Amino acid sequence: MQISLDICAKGCIINISNPTLHFEECSAKNKRRYTKMAVNKENIKKVVLAYSGGLDTSIIIPWLKENYNNCEVIAVSADVGQGTELDGLEEKAKKTGASKLYIEDLKEEFIQDYIYPTVQADAIYEGKYLLGTSFARPIIAKRIAEIAIAEGADAICHGCTGKGNDQVRFELAIKAFAPDMAIIAPWREWSIKSRDEEIDYAEAHNIPLKITRETNYSKDKNIWHLSHEGLDLEDPANEPQYNKDGFLELGVSPEKAPDKATYVTIHFEKGIPTAVDGKKMNGVELVSTLNKLGGENGIGLVDLVENRLVGMKSRGVYETPGGTILYRAHEALETLCLDKETARIKSYLSIKFADIVYNGQWFSPLREAMSAFVTETQKTVTGDVKLKLYKGNVINAGVTSPYTLYDEEVATFDEDHVYNQADAGGFINIFGLPTHVKAKLDQKRGK
Numbered sequence: 001m002q003i004s005l006d007i008c009a010k011g012c013i014i015n016i017s018n019p020t021l022h023f024e025e026c027s028a029k030n031k032r033r034y035t036k037m038a039v040n041k042e043n044i045k046k047v048v049l050a051y052s053g054g055l056d057t058s059i060i061i062p063w064l065k066e067n068y069n070n071c072e073v074i075a076v077s078a079d080v081g082q083g084t085e086l087d088g089l090e091e092k093a094k095k096t097g098a099s100k101l102y103i104e105d106l107k108e109e110f111i112q113d114y115i116y117p118t119v120q121a122d123a124i125y126e127g128k129y130l131l132g133t134s135f136a137r138p139i140i141a142k143r144i145a146e147i148a149i150a151e152g153a154d155a156i157c158h159g160c161t162g163k164g165n166d167q168v169r170f171e172l173a174i175k176a177f178a179p180d181m182a183i184i185a186p187w188r189e190w191s192i193k194s195r196d197e198e199i200d201y202a203e204a205h206n207i208p209l210k211i212t213r214e215t216n217y218s219k220d221k222n223i224w225h226l227s228h229e230g231l232d233l234e235d236p237a238n239e240p241q242y243n244k245d246g247f248l249e250l251g252v253s254p255e256k257a258p259d260k261a262t263y264v265t266i267h268f269e270k271g272i273p274t275a276v277d278g279k280k281m282n283g284v285e286l287v288s289t290l291n292k293l294g295g296e297n298g299i300g301l302v303d304l305v306e307n308r309l310v311g312m313k314s315r316g317v318y319e320t321p322g323g324t325i326l327y328r329a330h331e332a333l334e335t336l337c338l339d340k341e342t343a344r345i346k347s348y349l350s351i352k353f354a355d356i357v358y359n360g361q362w363f364s365p366l367r368e369a370m371s372a373f374v375t376e377t378q379k380t381v382t383g384d385v386k387l388k389l390y391k392g393n394v395i396n397a398g399v400t401s402p403y404t405l406y407d408e409e410v411a412t413f414d415e416d417h418v419y420n421q422a423d424a425g426g427f428i429n430i431f432g433l434p435t436h437v438k439a440k441l442d443q444k445r446g447k
Contacts, residue, residue, distance in 0.1 A: 081223025
């Protein structure tokens with residue numbers, strides 16, 4: 001199947017067979033004709049599907065077989081800490097038409113190579129979102145691309161909505177590791193328009209679901225966080241039902257947290273957390289431990305109306321108990337170990353770093369360059385941070401580091417012998433010279 005297209009002088013694409021697809025009035029001068037090969041469904045014999053077992057991917061398997069020449073579907077589930085969500089997944093995938101299911105344990109790699117570098121960068125999207133879904137997609141898509149190549153697949157399929165960010169995150173990663181692989185995105189093809197219609201399709205095809213129409217929140221869970229979207233949360237005027245049984249999964253609301261503080265001490269080596277309360281831990285153990293402590297104390301609840309990459313606003317409620325603790329601890333340690341100018345520049349760049357992660361550009365030269373800068377800043381970010389957890393609050397309770405830049409003898413309000421306070425006068429005169437000169441000249445001008 002071939003589609004003949006034109007490109008006008010302004011760069012707008014025109015479908016010759018359907019000119020209505022050219023949405024912008026422009027000159028037809030200097031048009032350049034070319035032919036683009038569309039995905040030929042007859043050539044699609046084997047598809048690798050990013051499979052979670054949720055609503056979207058559950059119905060995609062039979063949909064692929066119905067719409068893509070009864071192709072073989074190989075399902076791939078990446079274990080990034082979903083827990084029990086993976087139970088019974090192989091049986092379900094095969095029952096709905098998949099030939100096989102890969103379950104790839106990526107948890108430790110996810111933490112060490114994606115989460116920790118982002119924490120080191122202090123990257124937080126729009127001041128609140130700790131990027132739980134955002135940095136999980138690149139590692140998942142990377143592994144799916146590797147399996148698709150190994151399996152000799154003709155295409156990779158994902159269940160991301162055409163309204164969301166994840167379609168970009170998945171496809172940019174696929175392009176980085178399998179640039180010639182065809183990509184199938186059912187939400188951009190099929191006639192299904194809502195999650196209710198998805199449920200209708202599932203019921204018509206006897207596909208078992210773990211959700212009902214009443215509990216049909218769109219959720220994403222991994223070892224770092226849990227997100228909630230949809231239903232009553234689509235109206236920003238509605239308060240999240242934190243105290244409703246079953247709404248929160250990683251912890252409790254601050255109201256239900258113990259009326260007693262919990263103390264925790266986290267040790268960092270070069271910006272990487274390595275121990276909790278003196279016990280060395282790998283990434284999975286450490287994040288899991290902090291998730292438990294944070295969840296029990298109502299830590300890490302965020303209600304955010306965020307700006308999606310595709311241009312619309314979206315309301316989400318996030319649970320990130322352990323991540324909230326780690327960000328706070330790392331920030332506290334950096335106040336001790338980084339000089340002012342480095343800290344300032346790093347804080348500016350952290351905004352861009354968060355945008356890069358959120359936008360799915362993990363495998364980009366800019367992210368790699370920024371990570372190199374961050375790694376350099378972390379050489380002295382070693383030490384212990386003690387925190388107090390109490391009813392949703394994370395409170396600093398003491399910081400120590402062998403590389404501290406804090407000198408009590410210089411900073412003290414008591415008598416000291418290392419700082420001559422009279423020196424401040426000359427400094428103020430120099431620092432304030434522009435202000436002084438402007439004021440004098442304004443006087444002369446009668447202002």
